[in-house]
Amino acid sequence: MTTFKSRLRGDLTAAIKERDELRSATLRMVLTAITTEEVSGKSARELSDDEVRKVLAREAKKRREAAEAFDKGGRADRADRERAEGEVLAEYLPRQLTDEELASVVDEAVAEARAQGVEGPRAMGAVMKIVNPKVAGVAEGGRVAAAVKKALAG
Template sequence: MPIKERLQEDWKQALKAKEKLKAETISMAKSAILLVEKTDGVKLEDEQIIEVLAREVKQRREALLEFERGNRQDLIDKTNAEIEILLGYLPQQLSEEEILQIIKEAALEVGASNIKEMGKIMALVRPRTLGRADGKLVSSLVKDFLSK
């Protein structure tokens, strides 16, 4: 089942079950997808929907840092729950070991060995990890790999 249909069905089920947070989170995700579709004037396929959902997760993770600074446990809990709901629509997340393996393969492909060639590696790694790993984590792992 396409992600968009799954979101719609899960949203209906959440409303029926009176799962307010899940319904709100799915509704926000659907709105983000619709905004991109209207702005770009195209119907998004699953791959682009994964990008939108990954961006939504990223925004929430960034917000978590602010909530932690402000000691807002209520918002931290809510945001973590939203992240978990959204991750359910993304492909299985990669472990650090799997990401490192992708980085090593990319480095071999482009012959990169120093930090100045980080862009070359990221150009190969990003499409392979999109929606399956946090971009900041990937970037920091590439930096660590190249600085060794």
């Protein structure tokens, strides 16, 4: 059985052989982030596939945020590079929920919270507790929170 991390290493080797600079640089950066995560803490350990995916998702989010910052700073060349790295990372992550799919999950959670007698703006925490496990890894926290606020306001 191959681990997710070994798949990344294999893809890095292939990218280097193919002289794919963008892919090899991006995969090197992710593998470094994984190694850093493995040696942080009291003792070194091997990350599980789920933990590796979390590191990947965090790195992809960093790329998106950096691209936005470079756009605002008028550095389109750097923004394009960050987006391209993000696209490489996206290939390894689960497909993100569309806004409609996310709204549907949130609406169900709001109904569930109301059934438990929790309503209005105070329901935010209760609804988030219901939604988060259902969308873990397929919807970013900020998007989820915005969708929940919108559903509770409506």
